[in-house]
Structures are given as C-alpha cells and as structure tokens.
Amino acid sequence: MNKQKGLVIFFVFGFGSLAIAQAETNKKIHLTTGIGINKIQGSLGRVFRSTVAFNSGFEKDFSHNWFAQLEANFNTLKYDQQVKDENSNFLFQNTNSSLFMVGVNGGKNFPFGQSDWFGSLYLGTGYINIGEPRLALDEQNNVITQDITRQGGILGRSGGRIGINTSSKILHTIFLDGSYWISSLRTQGHQLNSISIFLGMRMAMN
Numbered sequence: 001m002n003k004q005k006g007l008v009i010f011f012v013f014g015f016g017s018l019a020i021a022q023a024e025t026n027k028k029i030h031l032t033t034g035i036g037i038n039k040i041q042g043s044l045g046r047v048f049r050s051t052v053a054f055n056s057g058f059e060k061d062f063s064h065n066w067f068a069q070l071e072a073n074f075n076t077l078k079y080d081q082q083v084k085d086e087n088s089n090f091l092f093q094n095t096n097s098s099l100f101m102v103g104v105n106g107g108k109n110f111p112f113g114q115s116d117w118f119g120s121l122y123l124g125t126g127y128i129n130i131g132e133p134r135l136a137l138d139e140q141n142n143v144i145t146q147d148i149t150r151q152g153g154i155l156g157r158s159g160g161r162i163g164i165n166t167s168s169k170i171l172h173t174i175f176l177d178g179s180y181w182i183s184s185l186r187t188q189g190h191q192l193n194s195i196s197i198f199l200g201m202r203m204a205m206n
Contacts, residue, residue: 028060028061028062029058029059029060029205030058030059030060030061030172030173030202030203030204030205031056031057031058031059031202031203031204031205032055032056032057032058032059032069032071032200032201032202032203033054033055033056033057033200033201033203034054034055034056034177034198034199034200034201035052035053035054035198035199035200036052036053036055036177036196036197036198036199036200037050037051037052037053037075037196037197037198038050038053038073038075038077038099038194038195038196039194039195039196039197040077040192040193040194041193041194041195042190042191042193043082043188043189043190044187044188044190044192046080046082047079047080047081047082047187047188048077048078048079048097048099048130048192049077049078049079049080050075050077050078051075051076051077051078052075052076053073053074053075053099053196053198054073054074054075055071055072055073055074055198055200056071056072057069057070057071057072058070058205059202064108065108065109065110065111066106066107066108066109067106067107067108067109067120067122068104068105068106069104069105069106069122069124070103070104071101071102071103071104071105071124071126072100072101072102073099073100073101073102073196074098074099074100074101075098075099075100076096076097076098076099077096077097077098077099078094078095078096078097079092079093079095079096079097079132079133080093080094081093081132081188082188083188083189085134090135090137092132092133092134092135095133096133097130097131097132097133098130098131099128099129099130099131100128100129100130101126101127101128101129101155101181102126102127103124103125103126103127103155103157104124104125104126105122105123105124105157105159106122106123106124107120107121107122107123108120108121108122116164116165116166117162117163117164118161118162118163118164118165119160119161119162119163120160120161120162120163120175121159121160122157122158122159122160122161122179123156123157123158124156124157124158124159124179124181125154125155125156125157126154126155126157127152127153127154127155128152128153128154128155128183128185128192129150129151129152130150130151130152130185130187130192131148131149131150132148132149132150132151132187133146133147133148133149134146134147134148134149135147151185151187152185153183153184153185153186153192154183154184155181155182155183155184155185156181156182156183157179157180157181158179158180158181159177159178159179159180159196160177160178160179161175161176161177161178161200162175162176163175163176163200169204170203170204171201171202171203172202172203172204173201173202174199174200174201174202175199175200175201175202176197176198176199176200177196177197177198177199177200178195178196178197178198179195179196180193180194180195180196181193181194181196
C-alpha cells in the first residue's frame with residue numbers, strides 16, 4: 001500500500017507541476033472550484049455524515065474536447081462511532097471528523113449541438129485520508145484525552161457533469177458535477193465509498 005500511495009502522490013504532484021509550468025504558454029488552463037457534499041454510502045453512512053465540502057484544482061483542455069484535472073477535496077464530517085475499539089468500552093459520538101482527497105481525473109466534454117451547454121464523462125484516481133476521533137482513558141490519573149486516528153488509501157472515481165459555458169472571460173464555466181468513488185480504505189469493518197455532488201465554477205487563469 002505504501003508503494004501505491006507513493007505512486008499516486010508522485011503522479012498527482014507531477015501533473016500539478018506540469019499544469020503550472022504550462023499555464024503561461026497555454027490559454028486552456030483553468031482554475032476550478034466547487035461547493036457540495038460527500039455522501040458516504042452503506043453502513044458507514046451512519047458513522048460519517050457530510051457537512052459542506054469544498055474542492056479546487058487545475059484543469060487543462062486538450063483537442064477533441066478531452067480534458068485532465070488535478071483536484072483536492074476537503075470535508076468536515078459529523079462523526080458517530082458505531083463499533084467499539086478493542087481497547088475501549090466507549091463509543092465516541094456527536095463529534096467531528098475530517099476527510100481529505102487529492103487526485104487526477106481525465107475525461108471528455110460533449111457539446112449539446114451549437115448551444116453553450118455541454119455534458120462530460122470522466123474517470124479518476126487518487127489518495128484519500130480520513131481522521132477518526134478516539135478517547136483515551138488514563139485510569140491512574142482519572143483523565144480522558146482525545147486523539148485522532150488517521151487512515152489513508154487509494155481511490156477510484158467515475159463521474160459526469162452538466163454545465164454551461166458563459167460569455168465571461170474570467171468565470172468561463174458553471175457546472176453541476178456528480179461522481180461515485182470507492183476506496184481501499186476500510187474502517188469499522190466496512191469499505192469507505194461515497195457519492196459526491198458539487199456545484200462548480202471554472203475560471204480562466206490568463
């Protein structure tokens with residue numbers, strides 16, 4: 001898993017460096033940003049409940065409407081532990097957790113005739129990291145402390161967009177993005193996966 005994680009991080013930051021280096025010479029580099037939710041699926045949906053999530057990244061257009069995107073996603077989650085740890089008699093509930101994802105997506109835009117509207121399909125991969133709060137009891141001193149246990153894994157994603165290209169030179173595109181992702185990360189006996197929905201904007205960098 002460490003080798004896989006290293007390859008993903010290398011690829012992600014390598015792509016990001018290339019995008020930034022080309023930004024001055026290629027006018028088809030855009031900054032993307034969005035607001036939405038990550039809706040955790042299955043049994044873990046009772047553990048992690050989404051609040052507002054944010055993402056941002058760089059997107060590069062290619063010929064024939066192909067595109068590639070470097071994206072980071074951050075979300076603070078409501079957390080209700082459902083399975084006790086082996087070394088704890090307590091469930092930690094009504095608190096917060098955090099989720100962070102970074103990845104690369106590649107796909108194609110499909111214009112709707114001669115209009116400004118379009119649809120998109122894409123696939124992606126990346127790295128996910130999530131934190132879970134835990135209670136530690138010092139029985140000798142009658143003290144309870146809080147720790148954060150973090151786990152990471154590889155993820156795969158598939159998704160689509162529907163959007164409109166505006167006449168603005170800065171705010172070039174507004175779109176609604178929906179995706180499903182599944183990760184190698186397992187916690188409390190279940191694999192972490194989610195449906196994500198974001199309202200996004202694409203802005204020209206030059």
